[in-house]
Amino acid sequence: MTSFQLRTGSPGTRILAFGHYQPSNVVTNDDLAKNVETNDAWIQSRVGIKQRRLAGPDETVVDMAVQAGGKALANSGLSPADIDLVVVATCTQEATIPNASAQVADRLGIVAPGAYDVNAACAGFCYALSNTSDAIRAGSARNVLVVGSEKLSQWVDWTDRSTCIIFADGAGAAVLGPSEETSIGPVVWGSAGDMADKIRVKDRNSFLFQEGQSVFRWTTSQLHAVAKEACERAGITPSDLSAFVPHQANLRIIEAIARKLKAENAVVADDIVEAGNTSAASIPLALSRMIERGDVPSGTPALLIGFGAGMTYAAQVVEIP
């Protein structure tokens, strides 16, 4: 029985900084109501969105990831030479080959890092965060750039009012590094593949489809337990949280999960109001903006929970940088 050498990693990991990018094109509910039968009051009531950002026609998932990643890198104080792994969480690239992360690394001047993409839809960022934190602890990487970047607008049927009011574009990123302390908590992840048909794109010529009511029922009944478990695994209670940042799927879903979680001291992220639902980008985008506005104190715990198509979900507690 052979036993290979192990690399030395670190006891823990931490997030050094966040960054984000939103396309400049702001689309309001009134703008959408010009083309589909809907109205501002209905959208705000059902989904909570007032406006969303849509990428330009030539603006790609990689473009947005480069912007968000570049800001996170600048905010972290590290240089490109310090990064040895780049992971992009996305499910909306124009084409699947090549991946986004190798290009993002190249354009940010990060030389020859490990580079792979994660597709766990709206749970992608939390999955990628967990993987990359573990990689640092195991010694597979030292400092990592993790990005959630999505261009949902190129998968949406703009005549379908059940989807075009919800989905939007953007990117958020985090730089991770080693730490003597554990500032990224253990992940709770899982899936419900029996519900694979609830959010899907049938083939290359199809649009994004969502069975809204089923998704609403699943998210509002199953996920608060996952959120609580993530707190327990980190060794804290929901009352200890200063922020609760769920995937920005729908404001009604966010409110329902928050109500059941009972994190009474936590600011609940509601970035969807201005950003729309940006799938894997939504959590890092929301948290980056909250930090930039000074909504949440540095050094305090935030609970992240991503969930979406698959169905897939992943949650962990992180310390706000």
Place this chain on the structure above:
Amino acid sequence: MALSDQEILSGLGDIIEEIAGVPAADVTPEKSFVDDLDIDSLSMVEIAVAAQDQFGVEIPDDELKNLKTVKDVVVYVQGKGVSA
């Protein structure tokens, strides 16, 4: 032991107050969810999930859409409830 209609109504009132902010005292049998209580289909899903937790009776989406009044839900839960 089967729940009485009054027990179901009372439980439902608490659920609706928590989810939709409607005072439990206003949740009376003849009230329509949409027209009288201003409760939309998304809140109905949350109410159905909470009712399942509380009464042990599942209300699937295709049945839920037929329950228009508070009494409809009480009758549904009563009908599906298990008695010892």
